[in-house]
Amino acid sequence: xxxxxxxxxxxxxxxxxxxxxxxxxxxxxxxxxxxxxxxxxxxxxxxxxxxxxxxxxxxxxxxxxxxxxxxxxxxxxxxxxxxxxxxxxxxxxxxxxxxxxxxxxxxxxxxxxxxxxxxxxxxxxxxxxxxxxxxxxxxxxxxxxxxxxxxxxxxxxxxxxxxxxxxxxxxxxxxxxxxxxxxxxxxxxxxxxxxxxxxxxxxxxxxxxxxxxxxxxxxxxxxxxxxxxxxxxxxxxxxxxxxxxxxxxxxxxxxxxxxxxxxxxxxxxxxxxxxxxxxxxxxxxxxxxxxxxxxxxxxxxxxxxxxxxxxxxxxxxxxxxxxxxxxxxxxxxxxxxxxxxxxxxxxxxxxxxxxxxxxxxxxxxxxxxxxxxxxxxxxxxxxxxxxxxxxxxxxxxxxxxxxxxxxxxxxxxxxxxxxxxxxxxxxxxxxxxxxxxxxxxxxxxxxxxxxxxxxxxxxxxxxxxxxxxxxxxxxxxxxxxxxxxxxxxxxxxxxxxxxxxxxxxxxxxxxxxxxxxxxxxxxxxxxxxxxxxxxxxxxxxxxxxxxxxxxxxxxxxxxxxxxxxxxxxxxxxxxxxxxxxxxxxxxxxxxxxxxxxxxxxxxxxxxxxxxxxxxxxxxxxxxxxxxxxxxxxxxxxxxxxxxxxxxxxxxxxxxxxxxxx
Numbered sequence: 001x002x003x004x005x006x007x008x009x010x011x012x013x014x015x016x017x018x019x020x021x022x023x024x025x026x027x028x029x030x031x032x033x034x035x036x037x038x039x040x041x042x043x044x045x046x047x048x049x050x051x052x053x054x055x056x057x058x059x060x061x062x063x064x065x066x067x068x069x070x071x072x073x074x075x076x077x078x079x080x081x082x083x084x085x086x087x088x089x090x091x092x093x094x095x096x097x098x099x100x101x102x103x104x105x106x107x108x109x110x111x112x113x114x115x116x117x118x119x120x121x122x123x124x125x126x127x128x129x130x131x132x133x134x135x136x137x138x139x140x141x142x143x144x145x146x147x148x149x150x151x152x153x154x155x156x157x158x159x160x161x162x163x164x165x166x167x168x169x170x171x172x173x174x175x176x177x178x179x180x181x182x183x184x185x186x187x188x189x190x191x192x193x194x195x196x197x198x199x200x201x202x203x204x205x206x207x208x209x210x211x212x213x214x215x216x217x218x219x220x221x222x223x224x225x226x227x228x229x230x231x232x233x234x235x236x237x238x239x240x241x242x243x244x245x246x247x248x249x250x251x252x253x254x255x256x257x258x259x260x261x262x263x264x265x266x267x268x269x270x271x272x273x274x275x276x277x278x279x280x281x282x283x284x285x286x287x288x289x290x291x292x293x294x295x296x297x298x299x300x301x302x303x304x305x306x307x308x309x310x311x312x313x314x315x316x317x318x319x320x321x322x323x324x325x326x327x328x329x330x331x332x333x334x335x336x337x338x339x340x341x342x343x344x345x346x347x348x349x350x351x352x353x354x355x356x357x358x359x360x361x362x363x364x365x366x367x368x369x370x371x372x373x374x375x376x377x378x379x380x381x382x383x384x385x386x387x388x389x390x391x392x393x394x395x396x397x398x399x400x401x402x403x404x405x406x407x408x409x410x411x412x413x414x415x416x417x418x419x420x421x422x423x424x425x426x427x428x429x430x431x432x433x434x435x436x437x438x439x440x441x442x443x444x445x446x447x448x449x450x451x452x453x454x455x456x457x458x459x460x461x462x463x464x465x466x467x468x469x470x471x472x473x474x475x476x477x478x479x480x481x482x483x484x485x486x487x488x489x490x491x492x493x494x495x496x497x498x499x500x501x502x503x504x505x506x507x508x509x510x511x512x513x514x515x516x517x518x519x520x521x522x523x524x525x526x527x528x529x530x531x532x533x534x535x536x537x538x539x540x541x542x543x544x545x546x547x548x549x550x551x552x553x554x555x556x557x558x559x560x561x562x563x564x565x566x567x568x569x570x571x572x573x574x575x576x577x578x579x580x581x582x583x584x585x586x587x588x589x590x591x592x593x594x595x596x597x598x599x600x601x602x603x604x605x606x607x608x609x610x611x612x613x614x615x616x617x618x619x620x621x622x623x624x625x626x627x628x629x630x631x632x633x634x635x636x637x638x639x640x641x642x643x644x645x646x647x648x649x650x651x652x653x654x655x656x657x658x659x660x661x
Contacts, residue, residue, distance in 0.1 A: 005033065005057050005058060005059055006032070006033060006059045006142045007032075007033040007034065007035055007054075007057070007058045007059055007060075008027055008032055008033070008034045008035070008058065008059065008060045008061075008062055008138065008142065009035045009054055009055055009058040009060070009061050009062065009080075009084075010023060010024055010034060010035065010036045010062045010064065011061065011062065011063045011064065011077050011080040011081060011084070012063075012064040012069075012077060013064070013066065013068045013069045013072060013075055013077050015066075015068040016064050016066050016068055016069070016103060016128075018128070019064065019066070019103045019125075019127055019128025020036060020064055020128060021036070021128070022127070022128035022129055022130065023062070023064075023101070023125065023128045023130050024036040026130035026134075026135055027130070027135065027138060030135050030138075030139065030489070031485075031489060032138060032139065032142065035054050035058065051079075051080060051083070052083060055080060055083045055084055055087060056083075056087060059097075059141075059142045060096070060097060060099055060138065060141055060142055061084040061087075061097055061098055061099065062099045062101055062138075063077075063080075063081055063084070063098065063099070063100045063101065063113070063117065064101055064103055064128070065100050065101065065102045065103070065106050065111060065113060065117075065122075066102065066103050066104050066106055067104055067106055069106075069112070069113075070106055070111065070112050073112075081113065081114050081117075082114065084097070084098060085098070085114045085116045085117075088116060096120070096141050098116060098117060098120050099120070099121075099123065099138070099141065100113065100117045100120065100122045100123070101122070101123050101124070101125055102122055102123070102124045102125075103124075103125055103126060103127060103128050104126065104127075108122050121247045121248045122248070123137065123248075124211065135496075136493045136496040136497070139489065139493055140465070140471075140493070211277050212248050212249050212250060212277065212333060212335065213249070213250040213251075213252065213275065213276045213277045213278070214243060214249060214250070214251055214252065214276055214277070214278040214279070214280060214329070214333070215251075215252040215256070215257045215270065215271070215274045215276040215278075215279050215280070216236050216237075216239055216240040216243065216251070216252075216254075216257055216279075216280045217236060217257055217258075217260060217261070217270075217279060217280065217281045217282075218232055218233045218236045218257075218258055218261045219232035219233070219235045219236045219281070219282040219283055219284050219293070219295075220232060220281075220282070220283040220284070221283070221284060222283045222284060222285040223284065223285050223286050223287070224287070228284055228285075228286045229362070230358050230359050230361075230362035231284055231286060231291075231355075231358055232282075232283070232284045233258070233261075233358075233361075233362055233365075234358035234361065234362070235282070235284055235293065235318075235322065236257075236258075236280075236282070237254055237361075238319075238322050239280070239295075239322050239325055239326050240254055240257070241467075242322060242323065242326035243326055243329065243330070243466075244464065244465075244466030244467055245466065246326075246330045246335050246466075247335070248335050249330070249333065249335055249466075250276075250497070251466055251467075251497075252274045252275070252276050252497065252498065252499070253467060253468050253497050253498030253501060254498075255498050255500065255501040255502075255503070256274055256498045256499050256500035256501055257274065259500045259531070267279050267281070267298050267300055267303065268300050268301070268303055270300065271300020271301070272300070273499075273500070274499060274500070275496075275499065276300060277299070277300060277301065278297055278298065278299060278300060278306070278329075278333065279297075279298045279300055280295060280296070280297050280298075280325075280329060281295070281296060281298065282294050282295035282296065282325075286315075289314055289315045289316070289351070290312065290313070290314060290315070291312075291313055291314075291315055291318065291321075292310065292311070292312050293310070293311045293313070293321055293325070294308070294309070294310045294311075295308065295309055295311075295325050295328075296308035296309075297329055297332055306332050307328060307329070307332045309325070309328060311324065311325075315348065315351045315354075315355075316348045316351055317348075318348060318354075319348060349386060349388070349389075350385050350386040350389070352385050353382045353383075353385035353386035353389055353392060354382075356378050356379065356381050356382035356385065356392075357378075357379065357382045357389070357391055357392050357395055359378045360374075360375040360376075360378035360379040360382060360392075360395055360396075360399070361375070361395055363375040363378060364395065364398065364399045364402065367402060367406070368406075369403070369406065369408040372399050372400075372402050372403045372406070372408060373403070373408075375395070375396075375399040376396065376399050376400065376403075379392055379395050379396040379399060380396065382395075383396065388428060389428070390424075390425040390426075390428035390429035390432045390435065391425075391429075391432070391434075393421045393422070393424045393425035393428065393435070394421070394422060394425040394432050394434040394435040394438065395434070396421040397417075397418045397419070397420075397421035397422035397425060397434075397435060397438040397439075398418070398434060398437075398438050400414050400415070400417040400418035400421060401414065401415065401418040401438050401441060401442065404418065404445070404446070404630060405445060405630050407566070407599045407600070410598075410599075410627075411446060411627065411628040411629065411630055412628060415442050415445070415446040415628075415630075418438055418442055419439065419442050422435040422436075422438045422439045422442070423435075423439070426439070431463055432463075433459075433460055433463040433464040433469070436456045436457075436459040436460050436463065437456070437457075437460050437469055437473065439456045440453045440454075440455075440456030440457045440459075440460065440473050441453075441473070441476075443456060444473075444476055444477060444480060444633060445630035445633055446628055446630060448632070448633075448657055448658055449658075450477055450480070450481060450658060453473075453477055454474075454477060456473075457470055457473035457474050457477065458470075460473060461474075467497065468493075468494040468495075468496075468497040468498040468501075468504075471490050471491070471493050471494035471497070472490075472491075472494050472503075472504065472507070474486075474490050475487050475490035475491040475494060475507055475511070476507065476633070478490060479491075479507060479510055479511055479514065479633075479636075479637055480633045480634075480635075480636065480637075480659070481636065481659065481660060482514060482636035482637070482659070482660055484511060484514050484515045487507075487511045487514075488508075488511050488512075488515070491504060491507050491508050491511055492508075495508075500531055501531075502528050502531045502532040502535050502538075505524050505525075505527055505528035505531065506528060506535070506537065506538075506541070508521075508524040509521050509524045509525050509528065509541050509545075510634060510637040510638055511637065512524060513544075513545070513548075513637050513638055514636060514637035514638075518545055518548055518549050521541075521545050522542065522545045522546070522549070525538070525541045525542040525545055526542065528541070529542065534563060536563070536564035536567065537562070537564060537567045538562075539558045539559065539561045539562040539563075539567075539571075540558070540559065540562050540564075540567035540568070540570065540571045542558045543555040543556070543557075543558030543559040543562070543571050543575060544571065544574070544638075546558060547574070547575055547578055552575055552578045552579050553579075555571075555575045555578070556572075556575045556576075556579065558571075559571035559572050559574075559575050560572075565595075565596070566592070566596055566599075566600045566603055567603075569588050569589075569591055569592040569595075569596075569603075570588075570592060570600075570603045570604075570606060570607055572584070572585075572588040573585050573588035573589040573592065573607045573611075574606075574607055574610045574611075576588060577607075577610060577611050578610075585611070589604070589607050589608075589611075592604055592607070597623075598627065599627075600629075601620050601621075601623040601624035601627055601629050602620070602621070602624040602629040602631040602632055602634075603631070604620045605617050605618075605619075605620035605621045605623075605624060605639075606638070606639055606640070608620055609639060609640045609643045609644060610640050610643070612643060614643070614644055614647055617643070617644060618644070618647070618649045618650065618653070621650075621653055622653070625653070625656065625657070632657065635654070635657065635659060636659060636660075
């Protein structure tokens with residue numbers, strides 16, 4: 001083991017060997033190197049020297065705390081603890097190295113452990129049964145330091161997350177996670193969790209829920225005119241962002257939490273579906289420059305209201321109000337909050353600009369052309385009111401980015417505007433996470449600059465360690481480069497934090513197609529359609545998978561259900577060809593070329609490749625390259641590369657895209 005090891009060292013009392021073994025098995029099944037070997041528990045100088053070397057070289061020191069360690073005033077594990085603490089004296093303050101794990105009800109306060117253990121976040125795993133959130137946390141911690149330009153990275157593991165500015169929350173265009181998936185290697189976690197065809201209606205056992213996890217639901221608009229939905233969504237989202245700064249708290253992503261908007265679903269059921277021990281819900285009532293906010297914290301296991309409060313404030317004090325709610329939640333959950341983490345903001349600089357930002361974000365959330373164009377108009381007005389607002393520029397960048405990936409604007413027009421706005425946001429506030437995220441995505445889909453993309457995603461990892469966004473970004477890089485194992489691990493880790501994000505399941509489908517794991521790709525495709533039945537490309541993906549699995553008739557039924565124009569025409573052209581219906585395939589392809597040649601060159605190239613027309617496929621690939629088609633990033637995962645594998649023109653094209661051959 002070298003000083004560059006990513007290994008986890010598990011230190012435990014001999015009576016806790018079984019629990020330590022459970023933790024070790026879960027981490028190893030997740031692909032993590034673990035030093036844990038009961039057969040070597042013996043004394044002697046050689047053993048002591050080996051222990052010293054391993055503690056010196058490991059990436060993470062996991063100390064198991066229990067009634068057994070409390071009862072023993074002496075023990076070899078205490079020597080290991082001492083060595084680990086001594087190593088921290090040479091480390092930077094921000095580096096995460098110590099990870100105490102209590103496997104029973106041993107209280108943190110007053111525990112007989114080194115003082116340094118009280119300065120870091122503890123985790124609790126009863127009996128050593130590792131939860132998905134725990135595995136994802138360990139992956140994040142050991143990945144953070146070993147990130148290098150050009151290499152996919154982890155999402156950061158500082159015990160005190162870097163503060164994010166207000167409004168700088170992220171909404172990835174594709175998201176996903178690692179956790180329990182790897183624990184059931186034979187059938188795969190997703191197959192176990194969701195079923196081989198359709199996900200089971202019976203929720204997972206509540207015992208899997210972390211006791212320090214929370215979902216924030218959209219705040220209900222109680223205003224007289226019912227015109228403040230955007231304001232309620234904004235309140236909930238910013239409180240969610242603030243809570244991600246609290247060490248020890250797992251915060252379910254916005255995309256998943258907002259799935260329950262407007263639904264009268266039992267909060268216990270919501271907690272089970274999101275794997276959240278608590279739900280924060282509330283309401284807003286706004287009149288003029290006054291706002292009344294009611295918030296309540298509910299235990300999803302018992303249904304008990306743990307805390308509630310009503311606040312009457314002026315709009316200019318809304319940021320302080322969000323701070324107060326977040327701090328109150330942290331206190332109720334008995335979590336320590338670093339000074340300034342959730343109470344460092346002052347009054348609004350420009351209430352009108354803030355209101356326009358919330359309206360713009362709300363419009364952009366629709367992910368359609370009208371919504372993005374409305375968002376651009378509102379956000380430009382916000383910038384006019386307050387040119388110093390990094391949040392307004394970052395939101396504008398994200399809206400333009402979505403206009404580009406949705407083919408609502410030409411790539412050059414959309415992504416150049418997005419880049420310009422994001423760079424302004426970074427100049428105004430270098431810690432604006434959303435701006436870095438957008439820049440990273442532009443480097444992926446438009447610049448094809450994987451090193452620059454990785455650097456921006458690394459910035460997101462530092463600035464937003466409690467969200468799934470960096471994991472999603474790094475999964476996209478790994479997917480594009482064909483690093484299937486890395487992509488799968490990263491995307492599953494993101495799903496732990498945002499389990500109902502349809503975009504993340506779309507990425508998972510692409511990864512499984514690249515891995516040629518068609519069974520798991522089908523599971524992910526069906527889950528995507530369960531979450532969002534109208535998802536563009538959803539039926540296309542399922543149809544493509546069924547075709548690859550040898551069922552062209554079922555594939556045709558899926559393609560016929562696809563609502564979006566481009567994927568429907570592409571899918572029909574492919575499936576008709578597979579069914580031997582040449583005239584129908586020709587007609588679908590001809591229409592796709594006639595109507596979408598300037599926007600869908602990559603899709604046309606895919607059809608040509610599936611049909612075995614190499615010359616036409618290469619021609620349309622070159623045209624897609626000239627048009628800067630954002631869908632070229634799926635070349636390694638979804639393009640029928642095997643049809644052109646022996647063609648030197650295709651190899652040359654991969655080189656031109658900076659992709660591995």
